[in-house]
Amino acid sequence: MALFQRIFRIVRSQVGEGHGDPAETESEFRRKSEPDAEEKNRRTEDQPTENLPLAEYFANLELPYGSDLATVTAAWKRLLKKYHPDLHSGDPEKQRIANELVQGLNKAYGEIKRKYARGEI
Secondary structure (H helix, E strand, O other): OHHHHHHHHHHHHHHOOOOOOHHHHHHHHHHHHOOOHHHHHHHHHHOOOOOHHHHHHHHHOOOOOOOOHHHHHHHHHHHHHHHOHHHHOOOHHHHHHHHHHHHHHHHHHHHHHHHHHHOOO
16 A cells, blocks of 8 residues: 555655645546546446356356357367377276366367357347
């Protein structure tokens, strides 16, 4: 907190608002810089809402929500190469885990691809 107070004092001295109590001026500054409730509502209305299950599928493919289909395909292929069960043929436990991972990746890719085909994304 002390760092922010020092930064505020430096900014205030550069701007030339060195009047009054520093704590009072700082609280006024914070009050003015915080967005009001109407502005917060406008921000949330402007942003697209995420479909939670679909967002999880994007996360499974290590991608941000709403990535294009070419990026999704490339990420899917990259992760399949990394976690393919044949890479762990010597250890049955690792192969079982890799199988589950690949099934999850395939499901995520299939759902995202289906949503793109329907035009829902």
